[in-house]
Amino acid sequence: MSMSIVDSEVRGRVEFDLAELHGAVVDPGMDSMRLLSETAMAFPDALSFSSGAPHDGNHDLSRLSVHLERYLRHLRETGVPERRIRRLLFQYGPVNGFIQDEIARMLVRDEDIHVPAEAIMVTHGAQEAMLIALRGLCTSPGDVLLSVSPTYVGIVGAAKTLDIPVKAVHEGPHGLEPEAVRAAAREVRAEGGRPVACYLVPDFANPTGTRLSEQARRELLQVAAEEGLLLLEDNPYGLFAAEGDQLPTLKSLDDKGCVLYLGSFAKSAFPGARIGYLVADQPVTEADGRVRPLAAVLSKVKSMISVGSSSIAQAVVGGILVEHDYDLRSATRELARTYLERLAATTSSLTEHFPAQRYAEHGVRWNTPRGGFFLVLEVGFTADLAAMERCARDYGVSWAPMSMFHVDGGGDRAMRLGFSNLSTEDIREGISRLARFITETPRTA
Ligand SMILES: Cc1ncc(COP(=O)(O)O)c(C=O)c1O
Incomplete structure (x- = not known):
C-alpha cells in the first residue's frame, strides 16, 4: 500500500x-x-x-405489482394501520425483516419446520445468510468450516471473504457420508483447530444433484451432536422433488439444535428479488441475561452488512406467500x-x-x-x-x-x-x- x-x-x-x-x-x-x-x-x-x-x-412483469398489492392488502386485512404500512415500505425497516411470520408459516407447511418468527432473519439472498452465519459462529483463527466437496461456490467465497479456512469432506455417490464428516472433524481437532460447522445441500446438491437418504440424514445429525458440530443446511432445491418423493429436511429432524437452515426464494420465487433467510433458533443468553434465538442476536452483524433487506422485495415475496396460503410446495x-x-x-x-x-x-x-x-x-x-x-x-x-x-x-x-x-x-x-x-x-x- x-x-x-x-x-x-x-x-x-x-x-x-x-x-x-x-x-x-x-x-x-x-x-x-x-x-x-x-x-x-x-x-x-x-x-x-x-x-x-x-x-x-413464467416471469411476468405485471405480476410484480400484483404481489406487492397482495401483501399490502394482507397488512390492511390484519389491522396494520396505514401509517405503519407506509413506514414499513418507505423507511429503514427492522434489521431482521418483516416477513418472518409468513416465512415461519411457509416452513411449517412446506418443510414441517416449526420455529418462532424471531428465529428467522430475512437476508439479501441465501448468500448473505451464509456470510452472517459464518461471521457469528467463527470466532478465532483456528476455527474451521467443513464443507461437502464438490460444493456451492457461494459458501467457499463467503468463508474466504472472512478468512475462515474450509476443509473438504469428499462426497460419496449418494452425498455426504456421516462418518467422513466425523473423521474430518477429528482431523481438524488433531491439528489443533476447532471444527465449527459443516455445510451441505442435502437435497439435489449444487453441483452434483445428489440427495442424502433419510437414514444418512439421521446419522449425520447423530454425528453432529456427538462431535459438537453444527450443520449448515442449504436448501434451495428441496421443493423440486417429484410428487410424494420429498425427504424430511435435516432441520425438521433436528431435536438438539444442531442445524442452521439457509433458505432462498431465488428458485421458488425469483432470484432478482434477492430474498433469502436464515433459521437459527438456538437460544443465546445476552449480557443483560435475556435469552433470544441466535437469528435475533445475529442481527447486529446484518445491521453492519446491509442494514436490512429491501422492503419492496420483502413485500413482493410476502405477497407470493400470502397468495399461495404459505404453501410454496403446491404453488411450484x-x-x-x-x-x-x-x-x-x-x-x-x-x-x-x-x-x-x-x-x-x-x-x-x-x-x-x-x-x-x-x-x-x-x-x-x-x-x-x-x-x-x-x-x-x-x-x-x-x-x-x-x-x-x-x-x-x-x-x-x-x-x-x-x-x-x-x-x-x-x-x-x-x-x-x-x-x-x-x-x-x-x-x-
Ligand atoms: C446451493 C445454493 N445455495 C443458494 C443458492 C441461492 O442463493 P441466493 O438466495 O443468494 O440467490 C443457490 C443458487 O444458485 C445454490 O445453488
Whole structure:
C-alpha cells in the first residue's frame, strides 16, 4: 500500500497492486463463476448448460405489482394501520425483516419446520445468510468450516471473504457420508483447530444433484451432536422433488439444535428479488441475561452488512406467500414438473448418444439425480474452462467445469450440466452437440 501512496504522489492517482488487496479479491477461485458466465456470454448462440438460473418462462412483469398489492392488502386485512404500512415500505425497516411470520408459516407447511418468527432473519439472498452465519459462529483463527466437496461456490467465497479456512469432506455417490464428516472433524481437532460447522445441500446438491437418504440424514445429525458440530443446511432445491418423493429436511429432524437452515426464494420465487433467510433458533443468553434465538442476536452483524433487506422485495415475496396460503410446495408443482421433464430429457439424450459400448470408448459416465437443476458428466479428457470455450465456440454448447466446485482440487474430467433454463428441445439439441464435442475430443491418459 505504501508503494501505491508514493506512486500516487508522483503520478497524482492512487493505484493498487492486486497483491495489496485482500485474498478474497486476489484468489482466482473467487472469480471462477464470473469467468464462466463471461465465457458463456461471449458465445450467445451457444446452448447453455453452464448456469443454474431458474426457468424464466413464467416471469411476468405485471405480476410484480400484483404481489406487492397482495401483501399490502394482507397488512390492511390484519389491522396494520396505514401509517405503519407506509413506514414499513418507505423507511429503514427492522434489521431482521418483516416477513418472518409468513416465512415461519411457509416452513411449517412446506418443510414441517416449526420455529418462532424471531428465529428467522430475512437476508439479501441465501448468500448473505451464509456470510452472517459464518461471521457469528467463527470466532478465532483456528476455527474451521467443513464443507461437502464438490460444493456451492457461494459458501467457499463467503468463508474466504472472512478468512475462515474450509476443509473438504469428499462426497460419496449418494452425498455426504456421516462418518467422513466425523473423521474430518477429528482431523481438524488433531491439528489443533476447532471444527465449527459443516455445510451441505442435502437435497439435489449444487453441483452434483445428489440427495442424502433419510437414514444418512439421521446419522449425520447423530454425528453432529456427538462431535459438537453444527450443520449448515442449504436448501434451495428441496421443493423440486417429484410428487410424494420429498425427504424430511435435516432441520425438521433436528431435536438438539444442531442445524442452521439457509433458505432462498431465488428458485421458488425469483432470484432478482434477492430474498433469502436464515433459521437459527438456538437460544443465546445476552449480557443483560435475556435469552433470544441466535437469528435475533445475529442481527447486529446484518445491521453492519446491509442494514436490512429491501422492503419492496420483502413485500413482493410476502405477497407470493400470502397468495399461495404459505404453501410454496403446491404453488411450484408445475415448475417442479418442468424441471423433472428437463432432467429426464437430459439423461435420456445422454443415453441415446452414449449407448453402452460408446461409454467405455469415450470414458463417459453421468449420474441420474432424482430432481434439482444439475447432474455431473464425466469425460475422458480435461474439461477445463479452455475446453468449455472451445466447445461453446466450435460446437455451440456450454457447461461448467466441475473443477470449479472442488474445495481442494479434483473434478478435472467432469462437467456440471445445468438444465434448469433450457427447453426440452434445446436440451436434446445441446446434448447432441455436446456428444459430438466429446466424441471428437481425444481421450487423454
Ligand atoms: C446451493 C445454493 N445455495 C443458494 C443458492 C441461492 O442463493 P441466493 O438466495 O443468494 O440467490 C443457490 C443458487 O444458485 C445454490 O445453488
